[in-house]
Amino acid sequence: MAPTGRARGWVAIVLVVYSAVAAVILLVPRPIDRGVTPWIRGVLDAAQRRGMPQWVDYDLVELASHVVLFVPFGMLTVVVLGRRLAWLAVLVGIGAGAIVEVGPSFSSDHVASMLDLVLNVVGAIAGVAIGTAILVGLRGDRLAPERTLDAPEA
Numbered sequence: 807m808a809p810t811g812r813a814r815g816w817v818a819i820v821l822v823v824y825s826a827v828a829a830v831i832l833l834v835p836r837p838i839d840r841g842v843t844p845w846i847r848g849v850l851d852a853a854q855r856r857g858m859p860q861w862v863d864y865d866l867v868e869l870a871s872h873v874v875l876f877v878p879f880g881m882l883t884v885v886v887l888g889r890r891l892a893w894l895a896v897l898v899g900i901g902a903g904a905i906v907e908v909g910p911s912f913s914s915d916h917v918a919s920m921l922d923l924v925l926n927v928v929g930a931i932a933g934v935a936i937g938t939a940i941l942v943g944l945r946g947d948r949l950a951p952e953r954t955l956d957a958p959e960a
Contacts, residue, residue: 809944814886821882825902828875832906872925873932876903880933881940889941892934899930 809817847864854860876899884895903926907919 809885809941814888817882818886821879821886824878824882828879829906832875869921869925872922873929876926876929877933877936880930880935881937882933883930884934884937885941889938892938895934895937896931899934900927903927903930 843864846867850858850862850864850867854862879902880895880899883898884892887895887898903923906926907923
């Protein structure tokens with residue numbers, strides 16, 4: 807069944823909290839991973855020594871983080887707005903991605919990156935697609951024919 811108004815309200819609260827935490831992570835005037843970069847590189851080096859491909863490196867992880875951070879944003883937004891307004895959820899994701907990329911460049915030495923913006927948008931769109939699929943699946947359960955446990959006719 808589709809989410810109730812009450813469930814959407816709770817998802818909206820989660821979306822606001824998630825957005826606030828993401829904003830702190832993304833809009834601080836210093837690189838958020840400054841203190842943990844050596845640790846991340848060490849973990850990647852150890853994994854590569856144990857067989858992980860060499861192309862999975864810090865740069866890939868940093869780029870993938872742009873996508874991964876926006877997937878939940880897209881999912882939560884489409885659940886709050888509903889399946890019919892999925893297009894609006896995509897626009898919200900594009901706007902949020904642009905704010906995250908351009909915003910810090912006004913107050914710090916951050917340089918906006920078109921690649922980062924594209925990856926933010928890809929993550930938001932992926933999240934909207936996943937959220938839409940979940941909503942369609944929930945709605946499909948309600949529309950599916952009822953099954954009974956009656957014995958087959960003889």
